Amino acid sequence: MLTIVILCKGNCGLSNCISVYMLGMAVADLLIMINNVMLYHIISYNFPLSVLAHTSICKLLLYIAPVTIDLTVWFTVSFTFDRCVMICWQRFKARYCIKRTAVLVITSLFVMIMVKNIPILFAYEPQRVIDKVQWGCQARAAFFSSPPGAAFAWFHAAWVVCLPFTLIALFNSVTIKHVVIGSRARSSLRGSRGENHRDPEMENRRKSIILLFAVSGCFLLLWLTSFVSFATIGLINGIYYNGDRTNPGYIATEMGTMLKYSSSCPNTFIYSATQKKFREELKKVLESPWVMILRVIQYEGSAK
Numbered sequence: 001m002l003t004i005v006i007l008c009k010g011n012c013g014l015s016n017c018i019s020v021y022m023l024g025m026a027v028a029d030l031l032i033m034i035n036n037v038m039l040y041h042i043i044s045y046n047f048p049l050s051v052l053a054h055t056s057i058c059k060l061l062l063y064i065a066p067v068t069i070d071l072t073v074w075f076t077v078s079f080t081f082d083r084c085v086m087i088c089w090q091r092f093k094a095r096y097c098i099k100r101t102a103v104l105v106i107t108s109l110f111v112m113i114m115v116k117n118i119p120i121l122f123a124y125e126p127q128r129v130i131d132k133v134q135w136g137c138q139a140r141a142a143f144f145s146s147p148p149g150a151a152f153a154w155f156h157a158a159w160v161v162c163l164p165f166t167l168i169a170l171f172n173s174v175t176i177k178h179v180v181i182g183s184r185a186r187s188s189l190r191g192s193r194g195e196n197h198r199d200p201e202m203e204n205r206r207k208s209i210i211l212l213f214a215v216s217g218c219f220l221l222l223w224l225t226s227f228v229s230f231a232t233i234g235l236i237n238g239i240y241y242n243g244d245r246t247n248p249g250y251i252a253t254e255m256g257t258m259l260k261y262s263s264s265c266p267n268t269f270i271y272s273a274t275q276k277k278f279r280e281e282l283k284k285v286l287e288s289p290w291v292m293i294l295r296v297i298q299y300e301g302s303a304k
Helices: 002-009 016-046 055-088 090-096 099-116 118-122 141-145 147-193 200-237 248-262 267-274 276-303
Strands: 128-130 133-135
Touching (some): 002 016, 016 099, 016 248, 016 267, 055 099, 055 118, 055 200, 147 200
């Protein structure tokens, strides 16, 4: 929430394009913490008779859960691609790396992901009916055993695990290669001219690269377990691993789920570590309640 407030103020010294992607990632990360972790995994699990256990609400939570995961994943992919374009393709960046394009990309991804996950609403049925009230949600066997349902499950797994992981690694590889080649060329050119002062272009690129690699690198690291468990266990035992809780495969799958949810947390710390103006704004936001309280105390003291 602090990240969203700071980015909305627009005083972080970031371009409008980057701010849009970072704001989108922050909102998606917050939704994951609220819906996937707090409502679904904590409250629904520990309070099975709460209002969240009604089948209609349970289905809604199950629908929102993959939507939020998809949003944070593909917002990260789009941010990585935007930085790749900005660094590697100078002619294309003037048309792509602008606020209008960023808003269009974020909006298009949001609509596409909402539509893509609609089948999940039909993939679950009531777990039990008490006094004509439907409670709980369980997987509809007819849905997942049907060819369209199985195809959707495989597509969803590849869409949220394999494809984003591969694209982020690919975009970062292209960026690294371009930066290395460009740095050598600029160093040779500046050396031949006898220039020893700082290069503003390389300084700007260095800041962008640090932010890019910190965000995407943290994402890849925390999603690595989920990627490996799907590539090994999922391809052998199906999309959903149905083993006992002491089996290493089950532990790896659940650990991957925990880590990918945890990937929603570090971005604020990354922004603080890599962006000086963001740290300054964060300090102001944290200090503002205490400054207000101090002013109230001083006002009441002077009034007496």
